Amino acid sequence: MANKDTRDIVITRILNAPVETVWMLWTDPKAVTGWWGPEDYTSPSARIDLREGGSYVFCMRAPSEQGGQESFTGGTYKKIIPTKRLEFTQNLTDETGKPLPDEELPTGFSQNVHTVIEFRDVNGLTELTITEKGWTRSLMSVFAYAGMHQSLDKMAANLNKNKAA
Helix, strand or coil, rough: CCCCCCEEEEEEEEEEECCHHHHHHHHHHHCCCCCCCCCEECCCCEEECCCCCCCCEEEEEECCCHHCCEEEEEEEEEEEEECCCCEEEEECCCCCCCCHHHCCCCCCCCCCCEEEEEEEEEEEEEEEEEEEEEEEEEHHHHHHHHHHHHHHHHHHHHHHHHHHH
C-alpha cells in the first residue's frame, strides 16, 4: 500500500492485437526480447518460469554510446490468471536473478515493487493496465514510468509492423 514516501505507477494502453498475442509478448522469453527496455536499448535475453512461485530475469543492454552495459530485472510470479492477470515482484538483479544489494542500487531505486498487469479484451484489441506499487518518490520512479512507456511503444510498433507484413 502506498504511503506519503511511495507512489504507484499506473499505465493503461490500448494495443492493436488480441489479448492472447499481448499475453504471449509478456510470457514468452523470445517475445520479451523484442520489446523489453526503453528506447534505443535492446534485450539480449529473457528467462521465464511461468508459474506461481516461478521467477523471471529480463536483460536490458544500453546503447554503445551510453556504455553498452547490461542490467537485469527479475522477480517472482505471485499470481497468474492466463490471458487476464500477471502479478509479480520486480527487482534490479544480477544475471542469475538475485536482487542487488542496496549499495549497488541507483539512488532512489525501489526493490520488491509489486507489479500487476491486467489484460482486457476491447473489441479484439487489448487494454493493458500495468500497476507498479511502492516506488520511492524519486527520480527513479520517473525513469521507471518513462521506461515502461518506451517499452510499450516498442511493443506497439512491433505489433503494427507484424500486422502490416
